[in-house]
């Protein structure tokens with residue numbers, strides 16, 4: 001399989017984590033990307049732009065990431081994550097567990113969308129907005145999410161699933177202020193246990209050490 005994205009963590013990193021945990025070989029293709037001004041989305045990505053202009057990316061609607069499997073192009077990061085999770089037996093043991101896993105991942109997606117509103121606050125309101133987000137809003141959201149999580153160290157069922165990896169990735173990889181996001185889990189022991197347990201996995205530690213160091 002070939003996972004194609006920019007040279008960043010972004011929308012591809014959860015899939016890369018799934019590959020790392022599974023110990024599965026794949027091509028981790030990364031278009032070069034030079035960030036000029038992140039806040040204004042100013043970036044140089046000449047090779048991507050050329051392939052896009054040459055019509056080479058139409059099967060992913062000119063967007064990244066995509067996953068290539070047996071010559072088939074699969075776009076959309078969440079679809080790729082669920083596909084890999086199914087392949088790696090990380091979508092639960094029943095269709096109901098699969099739906100529970102999916103729900104948790106969608107909750108995380110909602111939280112990320114909500115956070116984008118805080119990120120786009122005017123500069124003079126941002127600092128206050130961030131404090132409020134990490135100490136009140138996120139803590140409240142995580143407390144509600146805690147009700148969906150299992151008590152035995154896994155989000156759903158008795159084995160590691162996509163939900164565990166998505167939760168780990170959300171708390172430890174997504175935010176700029178990683179200390180604040182981790183601290184927001186202190187009142188949610190089930191979630192914290194999951195985050196600590198995924199982060200303690202040898203294959204995850206190895207991947208974090210060996211992956212390219214990128215700005216996002």
Ligand SMILES: N[C@@H](CCC(=O)N[C@@H](CS)C(=O)NCC(=O)O)C(=O)O
Pocket residue numbers: 010011062063064065075076077078
């Ligand atoms: N919903 C899509 C969004 C894909 C997307 O917007 N990707 C961005 C990079 S994060 C992209 O390809 N941007 C290049 C461009 O729009 O020129 C997903 O989750 O995969």
